[in-house]
Amino acid sequence: METSTIAPNTRQVRVPKNYETTAWKWMRYSALLLIPLAWIHVILQDVIVGVHRIDLNYVALRWANVGWRIYDIALVAFAFAHGMNGLRQILAEYFPSPKARQTLGWILLALWFVITAIGVVAVVGGVRMPKQ
Amino acid sequence: MQITVKIYRHIPGVDTQPRYDEYTLDVDPKERILDLLENIKGFKDGTLAFRRSCAHGVCGSDAMRINGRNRLACKVLVQDLDTDQIVIEPIIGLDVIKDLIVDMDPFFEQYRSVLPYLINDDPLPADGKERLQSQEQRARFDDTTKCILCAACTTACPPFWANRKYVGPAAIVNAHRFIFDSRDHGAEQRLSRLSEPDGVWRCRTVFNCTEACPREIKITQAIAEVKEVLASGKINYKGVQIGPERVGSG
Structure with a gap:
């Protein structure tokens, strides 16, 4: 029982x-x-170094370390993905149909990919110093 | 004191456009907004339409926008508004039927979609015929039992204004009340509805619902707790008991 x-x-x-x-x-x-x-990005670039002292030499010096290159790629990829997902949330309110939301999702994903790819190309390509 | 009350007037299909009618009244600052409406309807303009029932903040019939904020007309005193200019409009996001009366059907449709009742198909215990619950377990969902379905929260919610398919805060509050009830076994059915694209994820933690609730339910917190269950798959039934223990409890 x-x-x-x-x-x-x-x-x-x-x-x-x-x-x-x-x-x-x-x-x-x-x-x-x-x-x-x-935060590390802001403190380093804006506080410790200062935006007015950032030039090609500084970028070349920084990107000589592969760790900073990985760091910068991660920053652009995650910040943009986070922002795109937020935008998707807001736009979903204006597009109630599932089909429109799906299309929108793909467009934002493509946009994320393009921007991230441009960032990756820039970081991997590194700095080419102008000839003196 | 003398005040001016501006009231939204509209009969869709009859009036070409909504308008605001203005009434000047001599009132006691301790009168409620509902008293002003009764005064206007009884002595100045019998065509004014609004809902009311218990008039004591329990039935949830008279939710309306009072000076831009969702409130129950029976719970707001003239002196609370700290002005002699009062604007009364219907709650937004639902279609106006007449003046301050809105069509509540879409609201109740969302409410019904979360199965707001106890689901437990287990046989009753033969000895006590009672499904026991500790005081801490009862305290877990105490806050969300207070909902009176006035729709003040849902119609204060920007995602609901934009998209009426969104389940809305009131329905989530009522889902929370049963999801966190240790005697209930229907959580999976409710969570299935709430995980849909127009379910709980449309909440953007604006906090308008919490601000609008005349029962002071912590709605945004309740929504966050439902999201947490959806993310983790784990329900914690143990709440914090507030107030003194029952006299004689051992």
Whole structure:
């Protein structure tokens, strides 16, 4: 015979795995990563070095270290992906049809890819100093 | 004191455009906005239409925009507004039927979509015929039991203004009330609805809902807790009991 007992304090439930849930998680994880990425960038470029002292020599010096190149690619990729996902969220309010939202998602993904690719090409290509 | 009350007037299909009618009233600062509306309807203009029922902040019938903010007309005193110019408009995001009365059907459709009732198909315990719950477990969803379905939150929500398919804060609050009830087994069905593209993810944490709620429910927090369950798949039923323990409890 079943007796009255208090149910446990936690329960695991099956939750649907879908695009919106993944996009929401992505927004949080990328934001967490952007906190150190963006702050280190701002403190180094704007406070320690100062924008007026950034020139080709400085960039060449910085990109001589492959770690900074990876850092800069990560910054452009994650910052832009985070922003594109936010834009997708806002635009979804103006495009209620699933088809329009899907098309919009692909356009924003393509835009992210193009901008990130330009950034990667610039970083990988490095600095070519003008001939004296 | 003498005040001016401007009221939104519109009968779709009859009036070509909405208009604002102005009434000048002598009132006591302790009168409620609902009293002003009753005064106008009873003595100045019997054609004015608005909903009211209990008039004591429990039934949730008289939600309206009072000086730009969603409020219950029966819970706002003239002196609370700190002005002698009062503008009263219908809540936005739902179609106006007449003057301050809106069509609540889309709102209740979203409410019904989250299955706002206890779901538990397990057989009743034979001894006590009661599904027991600790005081901490009851406290977990206490805040969201306070909803009176006035729609002040949902119609204060910008994502809902833009997209009426969005489930809206009130429906999420009522889903929260059952998802976090340890006796309920319907969480997966509700979470399935809430994970849809127009489910809980459309919330952008604007906090308008929390500000508008006449019952002071922490709506944005409740929405965040539902999102957390969707992200983790884990429901924590243990809440924090607020207030003194029941007398005689051992």
